[in-house]
Amino acid sequence: MSIHVFGIRHHGPGCARSLRAALEKLKPDILLIEGPPDAQEVLPFMEQPKMKPPVALLIYAPEQPKKAIYYPFTQFSPEWQALKYAQKEHIPARFMDLPQSIQLARAQEGEESAEVEPSAPTTRSKVKKALRQGSLATVVAPEADEQTLLEEDPLTLLAQAAGYTDHELWWERQIEQRHNVVDLFESILEAMTALRADARPPKAEEAQREAYMRQTIRAAQKEQFQRIAVVCGAWHAPVLTNPGPAKEDSELLKGLAQIKTTATWIPWTYSRLSSRSGYGAGMDAPGWYAHLWSARNQLTTRWVTRAAHLLREKGLDASSASIIEAVRLTEALAAMRDLTQPGLAEHNEAILTVLCHGDMAPMQLIRDQLEIGDKLGEVPKETPTVPLQRDLENWQQRLRLKPSIEKTKLELDLRKENDRARSQLLHRLQLLSIPWGKQVNVRGKAGTFHEHWQLQWKVNFAVAIIEANVWGNTIASASTSYVTDTASKLNELPELTELLQRVILAELPTAIDQLLSLLQKQAAVSTDVRHLMDALPPLARVARYSDVRQTRAEHILPIIDGLFERSLIGLPGACFALDDDAAQGMLNSIDHVQDSVQLLDRPEQRQAWQACLKNLAGRDSIHGLVRGRSCRLLLDQQALTESEMQELIQLALSPAVPVTQAAAWIEGVVRGSGLLLLHQDHLWRALDQWLSALNTDNFIQLLPILRRAFANFQAPERRQMGEKVKQLHRPLQADGYSGKDSQTPINHEHAAHVLPMLAQLMGVKYGN
Incomplete structure (x- = not known):
């Protein structure tokens, strides 16, 4: 023995x-x-x-x-x-x-x-x-x-x-x-x-x-x-x-x-x-070790060739002559170092020198995809697992969604049955904390029926699936049970409405009904105006999916109307006696209501909201930041006449107003699109006059606030704003043009060369 x-x-x-x-x-x-x-x-x-x-x-x-x-x-x-x-x-x-x-x-x-x-x-x-x-x-x-x-x-x-x-x-x-x-x-x-x-x-x-x-x-x-x-x-x-x-x-x-x-x-x-x-028994280069195991013969030639193929796939040059040269250099380095065969260091030095021309960026690509690699193993279906895993595998097979560790893009048209089922599955997995897919925004293809995803399967999802199995044996039942339990523990309206939006996207009817019931109860007793306002955007986004996902919008719109009306009633009172931080938070809530109104696009709601904004903009007892932002939102919607705008400017920038509040009003009014702001000539003239009237001490005190107000604009926008200010100081000419160019005398000698051809094009006789 x-x-x-x-x-x-x-x-x-x-x-x-x-x-x-x-x-x-x-x-x-x-x-x-x-x-x-x-x-x-x-x-x-x-x-x-x-x-x-x-x-x-x-x-x-x-x-x-x-x-x-x-x-x-x-x-x-x-x-x-x-x-x-x-x-x-x-x-x-x-x-x-x-x-x-x-x-x-x-x-x-x-x-x-x-x-x-x-x-x-x-x-x-x-x-x-x-x-x-x-x-x-x-x-x-x-x-x-x-x-x-x-x-x-x-x-x-x-x-x-x-x-x-x-x-x-x-x-x-x-x-x-x-x-x-x-x-x-x-x-x-x-x-x-x-x-x-x-x-x-x-x-x-x-x-x-x-x-x-x-x-x-x-x-x-x-x-x-x-x-x-x-x-x-x-x-x-x-x-x-x-x-x-x-x-x-x-x-x-x-x-x-x-x-x-x-x-x-x-x-x-x-x-x-x-x-x-972070794996304790990990290695630096699993892909290289796999190559050592599978390619004992022609080790160097095969590795360099794989690197060249990878570079070619990414549109980089890697000729056959370069491959031969890299192989020779690798073997020469090993011989100089008295090695029985080249190691990874020798291969990397040769590939960096010959194939990558000393550029480390392609070498990082080789590091990620060859040295480490992205191979995903497989296990037989007979392997014991929890029922939730089996249900997920059935859905993956039915919807033709094969798990892959590579990042893959998926474009869905929710008007198609299979794409809509894929969307349901991905949203339900997200509810269960299994983020197989991440929803991304793509320009040019917005709409309620388009979704763009980036998929990437991770091996640690196996444990997440086992954990989620306590909620149910199928994806639908587990996500419904999880949502119901989570909702019962939430006490804030914004959290409930955000969860409702996710549940609507996942299309879980039972959970939707329970969440709507909880929302109605919570909305009836909530007294925090900001919570009411912050709860509106998720509900508005839910309503926009009603045509594609067959959501019962008639159950959601009454909740939106109730929250909106209570927000309008309580907003003016909530805006009194705000410090700078509280005013900044109130601005975020006001923007949430604005987003909701724009999303739903209901005329009666828009009119009520504009009336509320005019009320806020015209009250000198409200923080300047809130009044400025209200004014800007009205400007963007073209809801102010020029006389109304002049009146608001005079109120905000009058000498009786503390300079810090006037600066806060400016910060609120310039917040948003710079291109729209460029067309408000009367606003620019008023700002210029106010700024010119400041004494040195006040100017130094307000300069950081003003710099912060314009810091979020892009460089081209700020450049155009500078040109706009220059134009304000150029004298107007009788012909309506300003500046030195309008006073340049006509060169008759040059005109004599142009006028005959111009007359011929216009079909008139030159000299008349």
């Missing part, structure tokens, strides 16, 4: 290839793999032909789906290759890590594992955790001494001993690109044994994990397996070669709390395997 321990790095193609060769040579009769025993029952799904990595084991607590953990696998993961070997040879394969039912229970209780050495630095635990997961990307300060390196990042010592400053590069060249795999795992075991001999004792959590692994090995020994192969992270290898007595390990594992867990397979992506995604 023998135990053979293979210390590996997760997701390392060199480790995977070497492990597969070692297993073929050893021919074990059982495989024990570092992984969650909770997922043992779903391992047979790996045999399905539709299981295509990258995929991940998802383990979660059914009663608390947010408590979940992923175990990703790729084609080049050593654990995946070990499992595939076991299936091919028909030998048992078992996961042997501490079950997630225990680890998730510890997280639920908020327990913190105690260090054997309480004085150990906190960074050490983080680094050791990364090492346990196989991640070697921890950064250590270059001035760290040998003892610090041993405590915080022992693998750096191995890299430095070999002459490397970057241990990630050392691991890739010594392990991942290694051709001679003889005694590789024995060497890894020897190195890890030496490092752990001088390291501090492990934390309690790590000690429990390793104790459970040894217990699993002992169980295999009791079953009389003769050749036991153990596949684990390299750091664990030294403590698993000889399990020893079970008493101490049993004490470590005694009385650990557990919770119920469920496991399944989900698709995964290369981008989520990258270290920049």
Whole structure:
């Protein structure tokens, strides 16, 4: 009976290839793999032909789906290759890590594992955790001494001993690109044994994990397996070669709390395997590692060719001659650096120099789409999942919406049945906090029947779907239940109306009826004028969809009318005694009412709103910002005569008005479109006269306010405004024109050359 321990790095193609060769040579009769025993029952799904990595084991607590953990696998993961070997040879394969039912229970209780050495630095635990997961990307300060390196990042010592400053590069060249795999795992075991001999004792959590692994090995020994192969992270290898007595390990594992867990397979992506995604065992370049696994022959030629194809797809030049030159440069760099084969650094230098001509922008494209990649795995339909996931898959198949991690555009015409169903699905998923689609605005195609979406599927939606399943087993029932529960907890009108708008777009009749009932009750008791005003735009947007989505607008319009009337009655009183911040907030609410009136375009409502604005604009007791904005809204609607405008200007800018209030009025009146403002000549003359009359102290005091008022205009608009002010100071001529150009004398000599031809074109005799 023998135990053979293979210390590996997760997701390392060199480790995977070497492990597969070692297993073929050893021919074990059982495989024990570092992984969650909770997922043992779903391992047979790996045999399905539709299981295509990258995929991940998802383990979660059914009663608390947010408590979940992923175990990703790729084609080049050593654990995946070990499992595939076991299936091919028909030998048992078992996961042997501490079950997630225990680890998730510890997280639920908020327990913190105690260090054997309480004085150990906190960074050490983080680094050791990364090492346990196989991640070697921890950064250590270059001035760290040998003892610090041993405590915080022992693998750096191995890299430095070999002459490397970057241990990630050392691991890739010594392990991942290694051709001679003889005694590789024995060497890894020897190195890890030496490092752990001088390291501090492990934390309690790590000690429990390793104790459970040894217990699993002992169980295999009791079953009389003769050749036991153990596949684990390299750091664990030294403590698993000889399990020893079970008493101490049993004490470590005694009385650990557990919770119920469920496991399944989900698709995964290369981008989520990258270290920049935050994945603890991530790698810098998953796409490059996949290339190392699949293209052992002509490695450089194929990689450079793929880079050239990518550049061509984006409209960039990449000739065959450039490909040949880049390949030669890559191989030359490897030879100069005494490498057995070029690494990613050599390929990048050659591609940047030859194909990208030193430009980093195309290199970023290669980084994102080749080095990292965007491949999405697949899992068979037979994989266990929650009913909500099944319903979503049925809708995706029925509506021909295939999930993709790439950003794709989707244009919908709601007059078409299939497009309308797609819109319903995307809006319902958004209600369930599954933002598969993001609605975008597109110029030139506005209307109630057009929707533009940007779709991008994310692998973490799997957990969101499990969480949402508590609300119902179908997308429709789950979104309805969720909305109903959410609405019952909302007490503010704007929040209710915003939710109603989303529910209308999702077309959930039951939820709409309940929300309308809640809205009527809340509107009847609400006394906050701003809340009444802020609630109008979502309702107005709901009403505009009535013709396409068959919304019962007759139920919504009475609510709009009630809110609008109460807003008009309470608005003048709410505008008294406002400070600057309150006035700014009131402006936002006034704009909301204006948006609602424009959207509904009902003549009687527009007239009532204009009368209310005139009332606000003419009251000198109201904050200048509100009066100015009211005046501007009336100007934009052409609801003021010139005499009325002159009267309002004189009222706002009279010498009796405090200069700060006059400046606030100007800030309110210029807010909006600059092009419309340019045509108000009498307003510009009044502003010029007021500004010219200011003394130096007042001018200095108001300058920041005035600069802020004009800061939001575009540069061309501000330039035209400057020209407008210049025109105000040019004297008018008798012919109606002003400026120097109108006084330029006629050059009769030049005219004599033009007039004969002009007379001929007009059909008259020259000289008459």
